[in-house]
Amino acid sequence: MADILIVDDDKFLADMLAGQMVASNHTATCVHTLQDGLAEVRGGSFDVVLLDVQLPDGNGLDEVGYFKHARSEPEIIIITGQGEADGAEKAIVSGAWCYIEKPHVIRELSLHLTRALQYRQEKRKVFEVPVALKRKNIIGSSRAISECLDQVARAASSDVSVLVNGATGTGKELFAKAIHENSARADKNFVVVDCAALPESLIESTLFGHVKGAFTNADRDQDGLVKHADGGTLFLDEVGELPLAMQKTFLRLLQEHEYRPIGSSRQLYSNFRLVAATNRDLSQWVREGRFREDLLFRLQAFTIKLPSLLERREDIRELVLYYISRLCDRYGVENKGVAADFIEALSLYDWPGNVRELFQIIEQVFLNPFLGPTCFAVHLPDKFRVLQARAGVSVKKPPHSVAEAIPSWRQYKETCEKEYLVKLKEYSHGNISQSCRTAGLSRTRYYQLLQKHGLSVD
Numbered sequence: 198m199a200d201i202l203i204v205d206d207d208k209f210l211a212d213m214l215a216g217q218m219v220a221s222n223h224t225a226t227c228v229h230t231l232q233d234g235l236a237e238v239r240g241g242s243f244d245v246v247l248l249d250v251q252l253p254d255g256n257g258l259d260e261v262g263y264f265k266h267a268r269s270e271p272e273i274i275i276i277t278g279q280g281e282a283d284g285a286e287k288a289i290v291s292g293a294w295c296y297i298e299k300p301h302v303i304r305e306l307s308l309h310l311t312r313a314l315q316y317r318q319e320k321r322k323v324f325e326v327p328v329a330l331k332r333k334n335i336i337g338s339s340r341a342i343s344e345c346l347d348q349v350a351r352a353a354s355s356d357v358s359v360l361v362n363g364a365t366g367t368g369k370e371l372f373a374k375a376i377h378e379n380s381a382r383a384d385k386n387f388v389v390v391d392c393a394a395l396p397e398s399l400i401e402s403t404l405f406g407h408v409k410g411a412f413t414n415a416d417r418d419q420d421g422l423v424k425h426a427d428g429g430t431l432f433l434d435e436v437g438e439l440p441l442a443m444q445k446t447f448l449r450l451l452q453e454h455e456y457r458p459i460g461s462s463r464q465l466y467s468n469f470r471l472v473a474a475t476n477r478d479l480s481q482w483v484r485e486g487r488f489r490e491d492l493l494f495r496l497q498a499f500t501i502k503l504p505s506l507l508e509r510r511e512d513i514r515e516l517v518l519y520y521i522s523r524l525c526d527r528y529g530v531e532n533k534g535v536a537a538d539f540i541e542a543l544s545l546y547d548w549p550g551n552v553r554e555l556f557q558i559i560e561q562v563f564l565n566p567f568l569g570p571t572c573f574a575v576h577l578p579d580k581f582r583v584l585q586a587r588a589g590v591s592v593k594k595p596p597h598s599v600a601e602a603i604p605s606w607r608q609y610k611e612t613c614e615k616e617y618l619v620k621l622k623e624y625s626h627g628n629i630s631q632s633c634r635t636a637g638l639s640r641t642r643y644y645q646l647l648q649k650h651g652l653s654v655d
């Protein structure tokens with residue numbers, strides 16, 4: 198049972214919709230002006246708002262954001278008169294669930310409402326039901342990675358679409374797989390679609406399949422990836438790379454879960470759960486017109502932002518130990534020890550390629566012919582040892598330079614005394630009487646000082 202707010206100045210239609218809602222076991226509240234609608238939603242706990250566009254005191258589309266961000270965060274279904282579809286499309290972009298043209302509202306409302314409520318229920322579950330997580334190969338115990346694992350647990354307990362965002366090599370695919378493996382779909386397929394690697398001309402047949410004779414060389418029916426993902430998870434890797442034309446097709450697939458293999462006249466249904474990943478700032482791409490806002494809105498119902506390795510440096514040791522032990526298993530050798538200077542050198546680097554780069558470096562270490570039972574910094578490529586050497590110099594420098602800059606009082610006095618005598622001799626052109634006079638020294642004392650500093654009389 199859901200709470201529905203109907204904002205429409207057509208009282209007849211509003212009452213009819215309310216009747217339909219009540220017949221489906223929902224509660225319905227009708228208001229006929231925009232101001233009344235805004236007042237109701239402010240204090241109410243509505244799940245869905247049915248919002249008319251042309252209202253006597255304003256345009257419903259201008260207030261979609263306000264309705265959407267009310268306390269109960271309802272889904273908004275726009276009800277438009279004929280010819281208002283353009284504006285309604287804009288409303289979707291600002292976060293409305295869908296729009297229905299008035300002549301079809303009685304017929305279409307119930308399907309859209311069911312989907313909106315299902316989506317809402319899943320979204321709620323995401324925030325309410327954390328589960329114990331099987332994390333398998335996800336290594337790290339930093340705060341940043343633990344927060345992401347909490348999010349994986351929540352996402353896995355629902356069917357909501359998830360967008361995993363993070364720089365290259367941060368583990369986006371690993372996390373996407375963890376969502377699948379912890380979900381109710383774990384025993385079905387996890388199907389990876391690498392959007393960056395798909396040639397544009399093959400995207401549709403790869404995703405949707407084709408029937409025999411659909412094109413030259415199509416000598417038999419071929420299922421697409423969407424069919425393989427039925428009951429499981431469809432993982433769109435590098436979703437930002439999807440061509441714009443394909444983004445539209447995808448949006449429809451996400452909304453309807455229906456597709457048609459190339460050459461077929463039959464619509465098929467696939468019950469997949471969508472997880473997408475990107476290392477792009479898709480909001481920025483939306484602003485630049487390179488990515489559809491409505492698609493982004495669907496994809497990011499739940500977003501997990503993975504930290505870079507730099508943001509979780511404290512995990513480096515754990516990752517290194519894990520990967521070394523994997524390599525030892527792979528090469529059938531006894532597990533190796535790790536010296537402190539090895540981890541220290543790795544921790545000084547910035548890791549632009551994140552965990553993938555770290556693992557590649559460890560693999561290089563394994564190829565080092567001088568590697569014994571323990572990994573030392575000396576086994577690392579030069580760039581790490583240079584970093585370590587520089588860090589060492591900068592740490593030791595202050596006490597060293599202080600010692601240099603401030604000698605003992607005695608040393609300082611001796612140095613000055615010698616410099617003075619050298620200058621005195623120059624000034625007097627070797628004339629001893631003049632030197633003694635200028636300095637106010639006796640001849641005996643002057644000779645003693647010259648001798649002490651190894652200077653000649655002349």
Ligand SMILES: Nc1ncnc2c1ncn2[C@@H]1O[C@H](COP(=O)(O)OP(=O)(O)OP(=O)(O)O)[C@@H](O)[C@H]1O
Nearest residue numbers: 334335336364365366367368369370371476552553
């Ligand atoms: N937390 C982690 N624990 C263990 N291994 C990890 C972790 N994060 C990443 N990896 C490893 O790093 C490598 C790259 O991970 P993955 O392919 O999932 O990254 P990605 O973010 O999808 O990269 P890209 O954007 O370049 O495709 C893989 O070998 C993966 O197993």
